[in-house]
Amino acid sequence: METRSNSAATLFTLSALDTNKVKIGEAGAISPLVELLDQGSSMAKKDAAAAIFNLCIMHDNRAKAVRDGAKNLPL
Numbered sequence: 001m002e003t004r005s006n007s008a009a010t011l012f013t014l015s016a017l018d019t020n021k022v023k024i025g026e027a028g029a030i031s032p033l034v035e036l037l038d039q040g041s042s043m044a045k046k047d048a049a050a051a052i053f054n055l056c057i058m059h060d061n062r063a064k065a066v067r068d069g070a071k072n073l074p075l
Helices: 004-015 020-025 030-039 042-055 059-067
Strands: none
Touching: 004 020, 004 030, 004 042, 020 042, 020 059, 030 042, 030 059, 042 059
16 A cells, blocks of 8 residues: 555656646546545545646546546545
């Protein structure tokens, strides 16, 4: 689980750049981030939520996040 937490933190950092937002979404990273929101530690959940927030600035990523179940999880 620690590896997933570190990955979420890395994706959060990378998602700050607009050029990375599309690439991260296309790579399929949103679904694992959504899973981490449900199953991760509190720090992992924070990083996953922040990464998803950044990624959802792009419309295509917003649709992927909804499809992957982000709207069903309480924050």
